[in-house]
Amino acid sequence: MSDEIQVFVNGRAVAVAPGTVVAAAVAQAGETAFRRSPLGLPRGPLCGMGVCMECRVRINGQTQCRSCQTLCEMGMKIQTHD
Amino acid sequence: MTDQPFRFEVVIIGAGPAGLAAACAAASSGKRVALIENTPWLGGQIWRGEEAHPASPQAQKWIQDVRRSSVTVLGNTSVIAAPAEQTLLAEHPAGPREIIWEKLIVATGARELFLPFPGWVLPGVLGPGGLLGLVKNGWPIAGKKVVVAGAGPLLLAAADGLKKRGARIVSIAEQAPRAQVMRFGLQLMRHPAKIIQGLGIKKRLMGVPYRHGVWPIKAQGQERVHSVELTDGQRVWTEECDVLACAFHLVPNLELPRLFGCRVSEDFVVVDEWQSTTAENIYCAGEPTGIGGADSALIEGRIAGYAATGQSEPARALFAERRSWHQFRAGLAALVKLRPELKNLAVGETPFCRCEDVTFERVKHFSGWREAKLLTRCGMGACQGRTCGAASQFVLGWGVESVRPPVMPARISSLLIKNNRPGS
Numbered sequence: 321m322s323d324e325i326q327v328f329v330n331g332r333a334v335a336v337a338p339g340t341v342v343a344a345a346v347a348q349a350g351e352t353a354f355r356r357s358p359l360g361l362p363r364g365p366l367c368g369m370g371v372c373m374e375c376r377v378r379i380n381g382q383t384q385c386r387s388c389q390t391l392c393e394m395g396m397k398i399q400t401h402d
Numbered sequence: 403m404t405d406q407p408f409r410f411e412v413v414i415i416g417a418g419p420a421g422l423a424a425a426c427a428a429a430s431s432g433k434r435v436a437l438i439e440n441t442p443w444l445g446g447q448i449w450r451g452e453e454a455h456p457a458s459p460q461a462q463k464w465i466q467d468v469r470r471s472s473v474t475v476l477g478n479t480s481v482i483a484a485p486a487e488q489t490l491l492a493e494h495p496a497g498p499r500e501i502i503w504e505k506l507i508v509a510t511g512a513r514e515l516f517l518p519f520p521g522w523v524l525p526g527v528l529g530p531g532g533l534l535g536l537v538k539n540g541w542p543i544a545g546k547k548v549v550v551a552g553a554g555p556l557l558l559a560a561a562d563g564l565k566k567r568g569a570r571i572v573s574i575a576e577q578a579p580r581a582q583v584m585r586f587g588l589q590l591m592r593h594p595a596k597i598i599q600g601l602g603i604k605k606r607l608m609g610v611p612y613r614h615g616v617w618p619i620k621a622q623g624q625e626r627v628h629s630v631e632l633t634d635g636q637r638v639w640t641e642e643c644d645v646l647a648c649a650f651h652l653v654p655n656l657e658l659p660r661l662f663g664c665r666v667s668e669d670f671v672v673v674d675e676w677q678s679t680t681a682e683n684i685y686c687a688g689e690p691t692g693i694g695g696a697d698s699a700l701i702e703g704r705i706a707g708y709a710a711t712g713q714s715e716p717a718r719a720l721f722a723e724r725r726s727w728h729q730f731r732a733g734l735a736a737l738v739k740l741r742p743e744l745k746n747l748a749v750g751e752t753p754f755c756r757c758e759d760v761t762f763e764r765v766k767h768f769s770g771w772r773e774a775k776l777l778t779r780c781g782m783g784a785c786q787g788r789t790c791g792a793a794s795q796f797v798l799g800w801g802v803e804s805v806r807p808p809v810m811p812a813r814i815s816s817l818l819i820k821n822n823r824p825g826s
Binding site for chain 2: 336347359361389391
């Protein structure tokens with residue numbers, strides 16, 4: 321697809337379709353855990369609706385972004401386990 | 403960054419069905435109307451993905467009506483506080499915004515209810531509605547084995563949507579006993595469109611085991627879920643899955659109406675026939691007044707939009723239709739009545755508050771939310787108790803305490819806007 325958007329998940333290039341949210345790009349990159357809980361347990365999105373905050377990642381340097389409610393943009397740098 | 407506040411005659415919070423309908427109705431008065439939405443798209447959670455990939459004609463109609471109207475859409479904008487009378491403080495990626503309103507319509511929708519059980523914190527355990535939303539926004543699901551479990555019609559709608567997109571639905575477990583589901587089915591006779599919709603889903607899910615009176619008791623896995631234990635109260639069995647899509651129907655998003663001082667009774671915002679709340683000049687429409695689905699929300703939104711702009715005749719003309727959808731809403735509430743066994747799924751070491759990793763053992767003896775918060779940090783993490791607070795109401799019978807701003811995690815700079823503005 322010509323209108324694909326390239327983003328970087330933990331430094332790895334991933335090409336996604338327009339309308340893809342960051343959480344989906346992270347999943348497409350093969351990551352299952354997005355972050356660790358205070359006790360170090362793996363966590364990923366739960367609610368998918370911007371409520372539970374389990375999908376938080378760093379986007380272009382900005383910490384604590386809700387990846388389930390943020391659309392991918394060209395060149396976006398996404399960091400899990402922030 | 404904005405130093406000048408935005409001023410509108412009518413401000414609507416939430417661009418789901420209720421908010422879209424309210425915006426159109428209010429704009430028909432010629433007044434200046436703003437629609438605030440915390441996602442980048444219109445349609446809320448139920449009509450997610452409709453802007454990028456149109457599927458529902460109903461969603462298309464309302465989204466396009468708003469896009470073509472004079473309504474100012476403030477997307478990517480989360481309301482975090484109400485710092486003064488008729489004033490909202492909101493966050494936008496470019497900076498904070500102050501929005502001043504004369505009439506306010508709250509259409510904040512609902513979220514899924516999650517109940518703690520062993521393994522519910524594993525990656526791969528998601529709400530069925532939330533998962534479908536993510537899938538519409540590119541989450542990879544093709545070829546994945548999905549067990550769908552919990553309560554309510556969203557289980558079937560999600561299973562259908564996931565299957566269409568290539569998921570392998572292992573089974574669907576509805577906690578309600580068969581009789582409870584049948585009663586709801588009979589009530590649908592009044593809403594033929596819902597029956598047709600239901601039959602379509604049933605046909606497309608042919609061959610997928612759908613079980614009444616079955617619920618999950620444990621999700622298993624290390625780094626992610628790989629299987630789920632289900633029970634019918636007699637037998638326990640295990641089903642392998644890549645994803646467990648599990649939630650126990652919906653709960654309304656009441657943080658903002660509570661913050662604005664709207665009276666809440668029996669878990670819903672109290673409104674009169676004009677959708678007016680007990681707070682002056684504030685209206686409410688859709689799920690926060692009672693979980694009724696998109697059709698009910700559309701009617702309530704239109705009534706609120708007309709009423710807030712003094713158009714009482716077109717509002718009144720919709721009362722009969724609203725009554726009909728409220729009957730549907732009552733039937734839905736009976737369908738999703740949760741079985742008491744679900745209160746006992748968490749064991750001692752199950753994380754109850756996910757944000758702060760507070761176990762069930764540590765909170766179960768407290769008499770209320772406040773005590774648990776003070777002594778364990780339960781509900782004091784990033785979600786501000788949205789997940790465990792809703793669970794605690796059902797599991798432990800705790801009430802909700804007052805809401806404090808900011809209602810969402812916010813940047814310090816956003817909270818300083820008042821002080822930054824010249825003359826304040």
